[in-house]
Amino acid sequence: MRNEAMLQEFIELVTTDAVSGQEKLVADKLTEKLKALGFTVTMDDAGPKLGGNCGNVIGIREGELDGSLLFSSHMDRMPNGFGIKPVERDGVLYSDGTTILSADDLSGVCAILEGIRQAIASGKPLPRLEVVFTVQEEPGVWGSAVLDTSVLQSKLGYVFDATGNIGRFVVKGPGRYTIDVTLTGKAAHAGADPEKGIDAAKAACKMLATLATGRLDFETVSNFPILEGITARNSVCDHAAFRGEARSRDLEKLEKYMKYFDEHCRKIAAECNVGIEIETELSYPPLNVKETDQVYLLAKAACEKLAFTFNPEPGGGGMDANNLAGKGITCMGVGCGYAKNHTTDEYLVLEEFFKAGLLCQTLIETYAGTCRSK
Numbered sequence: 001m002r003n004e005a006m007l008q009e010f011i012e013l014v015t016t017d018a019v020s021g022q023e024k025l026v027a028d029k030l031t032e033k034l035k036a037l038g039f040t041v042t043m044d045d046a047g048p049k050l051g052g053n054c055g056n057v058i059g060i061r062e063g064e065l066d067g068s069l070l071f072s073s074h075m076d077r078m079p080n081g082f083g084i085k086p087v088e089r090d091g092v093l094y095s096d097g098t099t100i101l102s103a104d105d106l107s108g109v110c111a112i113l114e115g116i117r118q119a120i121a122s123g124k125p126l127p128r129l130e131v132v133f134t135v136q137e138e139p140g141v142w143g144s145a146v147l148d149t150s151v152l153q154s155k156l157g158y159v160f161d162a163t164g165n166i167g168r169f170v171v172k173g174p175g176r177y178t179i180d181v182t183l184t185g186k187a188a189h190a191g192a193d194p195e196k197g198i199d200a201a202k203a204a205c206k207m208l209a210t211l212a213t214g215r216l217d218f219e220t221v222s223n224f225p226i227l228e229g230i231t232a233r234n235s236v237c238d239h240a241a242f243r244g245e246a247r248s249r250d251l252e253k254l255e256k257y258m259k260y261f262d263e264h265c266r267k268i269a270a271e272c273n274v275g276i277e278i279e280t281e282l283s284y285p286p287l288n289v290k291e292t293d294q295v296y297l298l299a300k301a302a303c304e305k306l307a308f309t310f311n312p313e314p315g316g317g318g319m320d321a322n323n324l325a326g327k328g329i330t331c332m333g334v335g336c337g338y339a340k341n342h343t344t345d346e347y348l349v350l351e352e353f354f355k356a357g358l359l360c361q362t363l364i365e366t367y368a369g370t371c372r373s374k
């Protein structure tokens with residue numbers, strides 16, 4: 001079931017240059033495409049907030065049914081994504097080997113456009129549809145973190161932005177805190193007066209050597225790979241720093257670790273008589289979809305209708321779905337048929353890509369079946 005129109009739309013978008021923070025050319029095209037499908041399209045202020053040339057594109061299309069369903073993908077791509085020349089070999093699309101393909105995530109964008117297009121073409125009554133095409137996902141899901149959700153009504157949605165075949169859904173993913181610690185000791189001549197100094201580097205080492213790190217349990221980890229001591233060889237270290245992160249799929253466990261971390265480091269700082277500053281930031285909250293959530297049940301039902309294998313799996317990183325979940329929209333990541341993304345070997349299996357459009361359409365129709373006329 002080759003879908004030539006879908007393939008041509010994909011080629012049109014991947015050959016439109018973009019990179020994180022510079023998504024405007026793609027955003028302009030998507031805005032026109034959504035308008036042609038009857039969407040009211042706005043752009044939020046993520047561009048100026050994040051220093052990019054473009055904000056998140058938000059499309060809304062009122063329907064005949066009550067209820068609202070959201071679809072999302074990201075418009076940015078990895079840096080090596082200019083001048084992409086797609087090449088098809090045996091039903092698989094590749095770049096020419098010098099760039100990425102950017103199937104991550106324009107295959108998701110095209111699946112959403114195609115699914116909505118076909119759902120509208122069917123002439124059946126539809127719910128309100130909301131589409132969010134985000135900016136700056138690749139550097140750390142920044143666009144969705146500052147997404148203005150005030151205009152959105154959906155409580156559930158699908159983020160078409162995952163590797164793997166159609167039917168694979170990312171239902172769990174860790175939340176992450178970044179952690180920056182700065183220690184202040186006291187300089188002194190290392191040869192003449194070491195006892196007059198306070199060694200900040202030694203305090204940092206003591207903190208890390210006695211801290212629980214690495215795998216903390218099956219869903220919680222932490223890592224502190226960046227160490228700094230700024231001083232001369234012949235001076236007691238008066239400034240040291242270390243940086244890292246903690247992740248967990250369980251927000252409570254993550255918060256508990258952060259509290260433990262804070263207490264642990266402050267206790268040692270007091271013992272060592274060093275000044276301490278701890279800066280932490282929640283990069284994104286965990287994604288934790290339950291088997292009883294409507295978003296899960298709909299995906300399962302849609303796969304059954306299409307005779308696709310339903311394959312819910314945990315993911316290892318953060319995606320826009322994490323931020324959307326944190327904003328009250330329960331989302332799952334959706335496999336789009338691509339693999340080896342972020343490399344020049346990236347490829348897209350066309351049969352799976354075409355199925356992704358069908359899946360989006362079926363998700364809309366399955367959801368519509370649970371709605372009532374307004």
Ligand SMILES: [Zn+2]
Nearest residue numbers: 074104105161
């Ligand atoms: Zn992606």
